[in-house]
Amino acid sequence: MGFFSPLFQPPGAKAKRNRFIELVTTKNDPGHAALTRRKALALMSTTAAAAFVPAFDLDAAPLQYTLKPQRLTDGIWMIPGAQEAISQGNGGAIANVIIFDTSAGAVIVDTGPSRRYGEALAKLARDLTGKNIARVYLTHFHPDHVFGNQAFGADQIAAPKGVIDGLKVMGEGFADAMYRTAGDWMRGTELVLPGKAIETGVEDFGNRRIRSLTMRGHTSSDLVLFDELSGVLIGGDLAFLDRAPTTPNADIERWRISLANLGGIPHRLLVPGHGPAEDGTRAIQQTRDWLVAINEIISKAFERGLSMNEAMAEPLPKWTEKIALARYEYERSVTHLFPKLEADGLPRVDVETP
Amino acid sequence: MQRPPHFLIKHISRLSLFALVTMMACAPSPSQAEMPKDPLDSTMWEDLSKRFFGTAPIVFDDKVRVVVPSLVENQAQVPVTADARALRDVKKLIVFADLNPITHVLTLSPRKAKPYISFRMKVEQATPVRAAALTGDGVWHVGGVFLDAAGGGCSAPAMARKMADWSETVGQTQAKLWRELDGSARVRLKVRHPMDTGLATDNTPAYFIETLKVRGSEGKALADIEMFEPVSEDPTLTLMLRLPASTINVELEARDNNGGLFQSSVPAPWRQSQAQ
Ligand SMILES: [Zn+2]
Numbered sequence: 001m002g003f004f005s006p007l008f009q010p011p012g013a014k015a016k017r018n019r020f021i022e023l024v025t026t027k028n029d030p031g032h033a034a035l036t037r038r039k040a041l042a043l044m045s046t047t048a049a050a051a052f053v054p055a056f057d058l059d060a061a062p063l064q065y066t067l068k069p070q071r072l073t074d075g076i077w078m079i080p081g082a083q084e085a086i087s088q089g090n091g092g093a094i095a096n097v098i099i100f101d102t103s104a105g106a107v108i109v110d111t112g113p114s115r116r117y118g119e120a121l122a123k124l125a126r127d128l129t130g131k132n133i134a135r136v137y138l139t140h141f142h143p144d145h146v147f148g149n150q151a152f153g154a155d156q157i158a159a160p161k162g163v164i165d166g167l168k169v170m171g172e173g174f175a176d177a178m179y180r181t182a183g184d185w186m187r188g189t190e191l192v193l194p195g196k197a198i199e200t201g202v203e204d205f206g207n208r209r210i211r212s213l214t215m216r217g218h219t220s221s222d223l224v225l226f227d228e229l230s231g232v233l234i235g236g237d238l239a240f241l242d243r244a245p246t247t248p249n250a251d252i253e254r255w256r257i258s259l260a261n262l263g264g265i266p267h268r269l270l271v272p273g274h275g276p277a278e279d280g281t282r283a284i285q286q287t288r289d290w291l292v293a294i295n296e297i298i299s300k301a302f303e304r305g306l307s308m309n310e311a312m313a314e315p316l317p318k319w320t321e322k323i324a325l326a327r328y329e330y331e332r333s334v335t336h337l338f339p340k341l342e343a344d345g346l347p348r349v350d351v352e353t354p
Numbered sequence: 355m356q357r358p359p360h361f362l363i364k365h366i367s368r369l370s371l372f373a374l375v376t377m378m379a380c381a382p383s384p385s386q387a388e389m390p391k392d393p394l395d396s397t398m399w400e401d402l403s404k405r406f407f408g409t410a411p412i413v414f415d416d417k418v419r420v421v422v423p424s425l426v427e428n429q430a431q432v433p434v435t436a437d438a439r440a441l442r443d444v445k446k447l448i449v450f451a452d453l454n455p456i457t458h459v460l461t462l463s464p465r466k467a468k469p470y471i472s473f474r475m476k477v478e479q480a481t482p483v484r485a486a487a488l489t490g491d492g493v494w495h496v497g498g499v500f501l502d503a504a505g506g507g508c509s510a511p512a513m514a515r516k517m518a519d520w521s522e523t524v525g526q527t528q529a530k531l532w533r534e535l536d537g538s539a540r541v542r543l544k545v546r547h548p549m550d551t552g553l554a555t556d557n558t559p560a561y562f563i564e565t566l567k568v569r570g571s572e573g574k575a576l577a578d579i580e581m582f583e584p585v586s587e588d589p590t591l592t593l594m595l596r597l598p599a600s601t602i603n604v605e606l607e608a609r610d611n612n613g614g615l616f617q618s619s620v621p622a623p624w625r626q627s628q629a630q
Contacts, residue, residue, distance in 0.1 A: 085425075248427075304532070305530065305532040305540045305542055305592075306592075307433065307435060307472035307542070307592040308423075308433035308472070308474070309421040309422070309423070309433050309434070309435040309472055310435075310472070312423055312433070327424075328424070328425065331423050331424060331425065331427075332425070332427050335423070335427040335428060335431070335433070336427070339431070342528070342542075342544055342590060343528075343544075345530075346528035346529060346530050346542060346543075346544055347528060347529070347530060348526065348527070348528055349527050349528065349529045349543075349606070349618040349619055349620050349621075350525070350526055350527050350616070350617075350618045351617045351618055351619055
């Protein structure tokens with residue numbers, strides 16, 4: 001099901017889609033058919049809005065990600081994501097990805113935005129460690145963190161049950177959204193569900209023991225990882241640094257509690273989901289400050305009777321000028337948080353209320 | 355259910371517009387020269403302006419503002435504000451989106467209201483969103499913006515509504531009124547309704563609120579709103595009323611295309627608390 005077909009089905013759209021699939025379907029495997037469906041969707045919107053949308057070139061040379069690993073400490077690398085929104089320029093490579101060298105093999109945290117990214121990541125991990133992949137963890141179900149899964153065996157991929165359930169419900173929608181925003185970088189990408197459900201616990205990789213802690217707040221299920229050997233703490237998207245946090249599936253109160261818990265874990269280095277890895281807790285404090293600030297601005301705007309458009313135009317605190325995508329993410333957060341404020345905060349006025 | 359003929363006309367006109375798009379480059383219409391140039395440079399403009407304005411005079415006017423977000427987070431719920439408060443004597447304010455399968459979104463007749471409406475709409479793709487204000491002299495003042503529909507990739511997908519039992523909740527209304535310092539009153543209201551377009555692949559028939567009447571003391575008309583299928587599920591509106599201080603309640607009456615009638619009454623406080 002397409003992203004918006006439940007809303008509108010323009011006349012003639014079905015016929016167009018089918019004709020296009022006939023033209024380009026050469027193999028019979030379901031993955032290929034699904035891809036052409038998305039291509040067809042993209043093509044359809046270009047035909048309808050020819051003057052406005054850049055063309056989607058099927059014959060263009062494949063795009064390539066250049067992964068630049070930063071060494072964090074002995075045997076641990078981070079591939080930093082761009083401090084940007086997902087775009088056709090960055091191919092959706094905006095989230096941090098971590099590679100551990102362990103005596104059992106390479107351990108990877110998050111797989112990036114697309115099949116092509118995942119394949120480059122798997123190769124990089126083998127090159128850096130000289131070993132095969134022992135384990136892949138997913139911190140949460142957001143598309144910039146999980147669509148490289150195809151490069152790995154499903155049984156290698158571990159995530160909390162809540163992450164797997166979230167992908168089952170929202171994965172297809174996320175895939176469609178990624179095709180629309182990242183474009184051709186997504187070619188061949190299909191959702192792969194993790195084969196291993198994990199809870200809070202420890203996994204032994206010989207020289208390294210990696211602790212899993214299940215939390216929530218950024219989404220309904222956020223995985224935090226801690227490497228006992230190095231003291232590296234991976235916060236996933238519970239922690240952002242110098243880039244505004246995203247809230248499409250957030251529970252702000254829960255998130256603040258999880259941040260307090262995260263800050264209580266002694267660590268040598270904190271790796272946020274987006275932004276630089278640092279010692280100390282700057283990412284935790286900044287994420288908390290951001291959530292407190294936007295929650296207050298948006299709640300006050302609602303209480304004053306402002307519409308969503310007016311709320312989006314409200315000023316942000318001076319300190320947020322240094323944060324990448326502050327205005328962009330604030331506007332998104334208005335969209336995420338306003339409906340609940342309206343549902344809870346506007347009184348019932350039906351004449352025949354029991 | 356009352357609208358099928360109307361629908362049909364819309365669909366036919368859209369199909370013919372597709373044909374028009376491809377022909378435009380080589381065969382400009384002769385009437386093009388008489389029309390003011392569309393600042394948004396939409397291929398649909400000529401046809402749409404004929405449909406909405408006929409032969410009435412049109413001016414593109416910055417006094418009619420359309421506010422949309424810089425990105426579309428959820429295509430099912432795009433917040434839009436149409437604001438013609440900078441004009442005097444506005445009789446009608448219509449909102450339409452050139453490239454939506456159903457272009458006409460709503461019409462506000464601001465009888466004792468400011469020519470201003472904020473709401474949420476569905477968009478299928480990037481499209482111009484226009485507001486046109488008809489002033490007492492018979493001139494249409496047109497403003498608009500281009501809405502880029504490519505949203506945040508992390509966005510929550512617009513999930514198909516599960517077969518929720520709408521009969522339980524349809525028509526439930528929530529609202530609140532704020533007295534403003536200039537003596538006007540701001541109303542925010544939300545009416546539970548699926549607002550089905552009739553175009554979904556699952557053959558759900560069109561089912562949407564067609565009219566919303568806003569009335570003051572003794573049934574005095576404050577505003578009338580005509581809504582169409584592109585208005586989002588659970589229509590959530592912001593209006594600005596010129597409300598006498600003596601008004602105690604504002605009455606709302608929404609009607610859908612299945613004959614559903616939903617009435618509610620919004621208390622109008624004497625003066626808005628300035629607390630906080
Ligand atoms: Zn995330």
